Amino acid sequence: MTNNIAEFLFGKTSKNSLPERVSNAIARQQSDSEQLIGWVQLLLVTIFGTLYVVAPKTNLHDGIQPLPWALALYFLFTFIRLALSYRVRLPAAVLTLSVIADITLLMILIWSSHIQNDQPASFYLKAPTIMYVFIFIALRALRFDPRYILLAGAGAATGWLVLVLYAVQSKGGQSMITRDYVTYLTSNSILIGAEIDKIISIVMVSGVLAIAVLRAQRSFKRAVSEEIAAQDLSRFVSREVADRITLSEHQIRPGDGEAVNATVMFTDIEGFSTVSESLNPAELAHMLNDYFGATSAVIEKFGGVITQFQGDAMLITFNAVKPDADHGQNAVKTALEIQRLCETTTFCHGGKLKTRCGINTGDINVGAIGSENRLTFTVHGDTVNIAARLEPLNKQFGTYILVSETTMACCQTTPDAPRWTPRGDVTVRGRSQPTPIFSTDYRSLDVAFQPVPSGITTS
Structure with missing residues (x-):
């Protein structure tokens, strides 16, 4: 009282x-x-x-x-x-x-x-x-x-x-x-x-x-x-996500979200387990901070938002929490710039960290999931699932950037569009329909590959 x-x-x-x-x-x-x-x-x-x-x-x-x-x-x-x-x-x-x-x-x-x-x-x-x-x-x-x-x-x-x-x-x-x-x-x-x-x-x-x-x-x-x-x-989540949470007129509840057409990119460092074995935890953390600092600058340059970190992997969205009319093109530009950065940069402790990217464009849901007491602001949907499966497929093709047909189509109208290499149709886990995929690299040259038959299914 x-x-x-x-x-x-x-x-x-x-x-x-x-x-x-x-x-x-x-x-x-x-x-x-x-x-x-x-x-x-x-x-x-x-x-x-x-x-x-x-x-x-x-x-x-x-x-x-x-x-x-x-x-x-x-x-x-x-x-x-x-x-x-x-x-x-x-x-x-x-x-x-x-x-x-x-x-x-x-x-x-x-x-x-x-x-x-x-x-x-x-x-x-x-x-x-x-x-x-x-x-x-x-x-x-x-x-x-x-x-x-x-x-x-x-x-x-x-x-x-x-x-x-x-x-x-x-x-x-x-x-x-x-x-x-x-x-x-x-x-x-x-x-x-x-x-x-x-x-x-x-x-x-x-x-x-x-x-x-x-x-x-x-x-x-x-x-x-x-x-x-x-x-x-905003240091633990993106500034845009933090603003959406703190400036919301109503308290965000589980399931709150909106459907948008956006581009999703997953990244992962190639051979990170091998790199980890050669460094102590402090050196590894220093290298990752160096790497994330450099790649974050590239992502921000092209309007991307890091929605989630998971170990050495990143979930990056375009037009999900920050408006971007050219989200497909900007996602590809980001991937190309990250590839160039990784091939031309030696990070601390002498590390070369090549990055694999999987990109897909389509309808996604942006919002909060979890319980009343613990929420995660993220993106989900079939488009996100396909992007997540494309990233590890780079191992099979010896590539570093794999995109879906919808993302590739977003870049066809630009005069400086990269050159694309068809990689056939793949059926990702959780889907019955095959997905046509394409690869490119920052030099816009065809990456040497062996012809791959259609119908590959991801693990």
Whole structure:
């Protein structure tokens, strides 16, 4: 019950703590806010001083005039604090003393007005300078920390209470108390209820501002946590998939998806088991990171999206989660570029990593599969199954790029289309109908092969 009330008033707290780098960035922003507060306060005290200089003087005696001294002291204090805020990050203790000093000096300015104008103490209770109390409290909202708002409000309420008590206890103060509102407005009389209203207003304004800032602070931290989570998520899945998950208007459920016409490519490193035997786990991971970094750049260049990593294999889609009108052509260009990259690049630890690609174009389903508590965002359908079976068929043909007839047809209309070698009709596992397949390579030359009869069935 208590937690529900607290969340209703102050907003939900973030479940995840902010990373240190984000906390440091917020702290820097808070320091900038303190500088802004300093400049505004310097402007205010300058306005106070200017008004004092240009206003007609009503003081009738030649004694000490406290108002200019209070203004000078406050200007000096504000200037020193502003200069320090540019040199160091002001600690909490200094900020606390600063808020107390702000309110104290402001109260001294208000109090000194009755001496400056040679009036009874009750005179300052009607001074419009009290409006600056609310400005000083509101200024603390710039720091985005409710503690200092509450501190300023508590200091102002206490300070005004002290001023009221001083006025009441001063010479003739008791006799100046009235219950008549008109008398209060037209004389130096004291209306206790009016002063209590001012104190309540100070407390209420401070409380409302503190709650608003705390709610904003918690919302900000939740938003930052979610943004960081989305950024981290995009390192494990593609940015497009992460955006689809995080920006979805409704929570994604198992089975949610859409049918699209797209191109699917499966890749696998040739002889990866042999490569693995010659390297220790750390060296192998380093080589794979090098390889995936290079191939990912190629995939992104042609608009592909890595939907899934599995060991040394990749599932890449075109026009599935990111629009691509030429998805068939771009998939083939990606495969050709990856083949060229692998044949001309030596990865770390002296590795040559040749890549086999299987590509197919057709209707697929893009969406989430799994249970309520654990989902995988992927693609599935007959088109995906054929692409998955074409990739290992490269072993039988001594090729590195095998595509279906539908993918090959997507490239026939372009003037720079690669040269294709028919590889006959194959029946992939799970299908009864044979699929015509074709091969190519990055040099667009026929790959030497032995004629293969139709009807080969994949294992």
